[in-house]
Amino acid sequence: MKFRREILQALSGGSFRSGKELGDSLGISRSAVWKHVKALRQLGLDVYAVRGKGYRLSLPLELLDHQVIFSAIPVATRSLVSAIEVQLELESTSEYLVRKARGGALSGHICFAERQTAGRGRRGRVWISPLGGNLYFSILWRFPEGPQSLGGLGLAVGVGIARALQKSGLGDVELKWPNDIYWRGMKLGGVLLEMFGESAGPCGVVIGIGVNVRMPGGVGTAIGQPWVDLETAIGRAVSRNKLAAIVTHEVFSAVREFQLGGLGRFLAEWRDLDALAGKQVRLVTPSESLVGTAVGVDANGALLLRKGGQVRRYYSGDVSLRLVS
Ligand code: ATP
Ligand code: BTN
Numbered sequence: 001m002k003f004r005r006e007i008l009q010a011l012s013g014g015s016f017r018s019g020k021e022l023g024d025s026l027g028i029s030r031s032a033v034w035k036h037v038k039a040l041r042q043l044g045l046d047v048y049a050v051r052g053k054g055y056r057l058s059l060p061l062e063l064l065d066h067q068v069i070f071s072a073i074p075v076a077t078r079s080l081v082s083a084i085e086v087q088l089e090l091e092s093t094s095e096y097l098v099r100k101a102r103g104g105a106l107s108g109h110i111c112f113a114e115r116q117t118a119g120r121g122r123r124g125r126v127w128i129s130p131l132g133g134n135l136y137f138s139i140l141w142r143f144p145e146g147p148q149s150l151g152g153l154g155l156a157v158g159v160g161i162a163r164a165l166q167k168s169g170l171g172d173v174e175l176k177w178p179n180d181i182y183w184r185g186m187k188l189g190g191v192l193l194e195m196f197g198e199s200a201g202p203c204g205v206v207i208g209i210g211v212n213v214r215m216p217g218g219v220g221t222a223i224g225q226p227w228v229d230l231e232t233a234i235g236r237a238v239s240r241n242k243l244a245a246i247v248t249h250e251v252f253s254a255v256r257e258f259q260l261g262g263l264g265r266f267l268a269e270w271r272d273l274d275a276l277a278g279k280q281v282r283l284v285t286p287s288e289s290l291v292g293t294a295v296g297v298d299a300n301g302a303l304l305l306r307k308g309g310q311v312r313r314y315y316s317g318d319v320s321l322r323l324v325s
Helices: 002-011 019-026 030-042 066-072 093-102 153-167 230-234 240-261 264-273
Strands: 047-050 054-057 083-090 109-116 135-143 173-176 180-183 186-197 203-211 280-284 289-297 303-307 310-314 320-323
Touching: 002 019, 002 030, 002 054, 002 083, 019 030, 019 054, 030 047, 066 083, 066 240, 083 093, 093 109, 093 135, 093 186, 093 203, 135 240, 153 173, 153 180, 153 186, 153 203, 153 240, 153 264, 173 264, 203 240, 240 264, 264 289, 280 303
Parallel strands: 083 109
Antiparallel strands: 047 054, 109 135, 135 203, 173 180, 180 186, 186 203, 280 289, 280 320, 289 303, 303 310
């Protein structure tokens, strides 16, 4: 695993590196290098080999780097970051960080992974997380005020991510209740909140964020709904380290703002970004499935659905919400 990351780093510039040169620099044999290259291919990377020249990636790859990310975060936010980890592979950055949180990790701890083997979406769904092209990360935040203060946090985080994408040059960003990031009707990213701690005391939240940046060819066919990546939406290459820094900054700022002033400060902006306002939607809960018109969110972040002249409220828990096409 260790050598795999180093080989990837050596190849990331996109030029040829010979097996001998790679092996010598790592203190391993050429055949060991070859085994690692094979493993990288199995993970979906397009590494090709040319006799006499060595190995090369078909496209350069910007690996995440904790120092580069940290130094690109504005100074005021840096003081809130307690640690930044970058892992090559994890089952899920959120699962990892929840475990670390239980072991005492500090608020402001961030963990990125280049790949997740069991990335999770809401309600046990899978988040497709191939190697090296997208952003998958989780942030630990502790709330001494307790969980009663957290209603609507996911909406505030969504606004933070939308602000970061807008500042990165993306127009037409949309938010789909409760926690999805869309662009022109296609899913670009998602947020998963996992809470732990006392029901009437200090608690913590692991905020899991996935943003598609450059989805490797073929992988997206496993996603069961329209999706997009940022490079396609924006029409140019995107620096993942810079994007990681700006999303981190905006999410930290949003969480601080939420902690100080609650959801009220975000509602107007959320409503402006609402992907479904005024549209016909199908809402599915464990007990019912109905079609109605989405009419925004209330002051607590509950979804408002109009059906037969009545407006009902839904809280995010076990609810699925889809546009009726
Ligand atoms: P809802 O629960 O309201 O129906 P949803 O379908 O977006 O919304 P979520 O649980 O929020 O459900 O997200 C998980 C879903 O996101 C997966 O079932 C899949 O359709 C989609 N998905 C998985 N990986 C990705 C990805 N990398 N990019 C975009 N979409 C993805
Ligand atoms: C959703 O739309 O259902 C939420 C998707 C959240 C995905 C991110 S990727 C980083 C973090 N780790 C996970 O396993 N999930 C979240």
